[in-house]
Amino acid sequence: GEEVAQTPKHLVRGEGQKAKLYCAPIKGHSYVFWYQQVLKNEFKFLISFQNENVFDETGMPKERFSAKCLPNSPCSLEIQATKLEDSAVYFCASSQSVTGVGYTFGSGTRLTVV
Amino acid sequence: SQQGEEDPQALSIQEGENATMNCSYKTSINNLQWYRQNSGRGLVHLILIRSNEREKHSGRLRVTLDTSKKSSSLLITASRAADTASYFCATDDDGNNRLAFGKGNQVVVIP
Numbered sequence: 001g002e003e004v005a006q007t008p009k010h011l012v013r014g015e016g017q018k019a020k021l022y023c024a025p026i027k028g029h030s031y032v033f034w035y036q037q038v039l040k041n042e043f044k045f046l047i048s049f050q051n052e053n054v055f056d057e058t059g060m061p062k063e064r065f066s067a068k069c070l071p072n073s074p075c076s077l078e079i080q081a082t083k084l085e086d087s088a089v090y091f092c093a094s095s096q097s098v099t100g101v102g103y104t105f106g107s108g109t110r111l112t113v114v
Numbered sequence: 115s116q117q118g119e120e121d122p123q124a125l126s127i128q129e130g131e132n133a134t135m136n137c138s139y140k141t142s143i144n145n146l147q148w149y150r151q152n153s154g155r156g157l158v159h160l161i162l163i164r165s166n167e168r169e170k171h172s173g174r175l176r177v178t179l180d181t182s183k184k185s186s187s188l189l190i191t192a193s194r195a196a197d198t199a200s201y202f203c204a205t206d207d208d209g210n211n212r213l214a215f216g217k218g219n220q221v222v223v224i225p
Contacts, residue, residue, distance in 0.1 A: 004156075033212065033213075035215075040200065040218075041217055041218065042215055042216065042217045042218070043157075043202070043215040045212050045213075045214070048211065048212055055211060056210075056211045056212055059212075091156050091157070093156075093157075098206075098211050098212065099144065099145065099206035099211070099212070099213055100144070100145070100206075101162065102147055102149075102159030102162055103157070103159060103213065104159070105149075105156030105157040105158070106156050107154075107155055107156045108155075108156050
């Protein structure tokens with residue numbers, strides 16, 4: 001398809017619970033990126049994939065965050081033992097290259113940790 | 115990592131007026147991109163300008179790039195209520211393998 005599909009749109013978790021977010025990139029796009037947006041401000045880079053391989057994970061909080069992009073499955077971002085400060089909108093984007101063309105973003109998953 | 119910084123942060127204009135916003139960055143780049151974010155939505159790619167370009171147009175959008183000053187501007191001409199959104203610049207931050215986004219400009223177009 002021509003859109004990046006993110007599910008669910010909203011997710012509410014109690015502190016300490018697990019959260020799992022999904023992203024279906026555009027077919028033919030080799031790169032997938034995850035960004036975190038807190039309070040409508042700047043976008044914090046988390047991780048990127050080139051096909052199913054981790055490309056750049058320098059933005060990931062290593063202790064509780066993990067992500068995968070497996071063949072024939074949506075990509076996923078998982079947060080173990082969520083904390084209040086994880087509350088944010090998580091955006092997934094896909095692209096045909098790392099930085100040479102524009103990214104196509106999904107509509108995001110709003111995670112609220114209570 | 116380096117990020118674009120937009121200026122001003124918020125802009126309120128009447129429909130039909132032009133809106134101009136600026137972005138500065140700190141390191142060398144290969145290209146700079148502008149995105150729009152409507153409330154509750156993801157970013158929409160507007161335009162990309164390469165480091166060897168000085169100006170680019172797309173419809174009512176005009177982007178300039180001054181690599182000597184490490185700055186870019188986005189001009190929206192004849193604004194419409196539908197242009198109400200936040201606008202972000204992003205740079206490829208030469209050497210890094212991702213786009214780095216600035217803090218965003220909120221533009222409100224009053225009908």
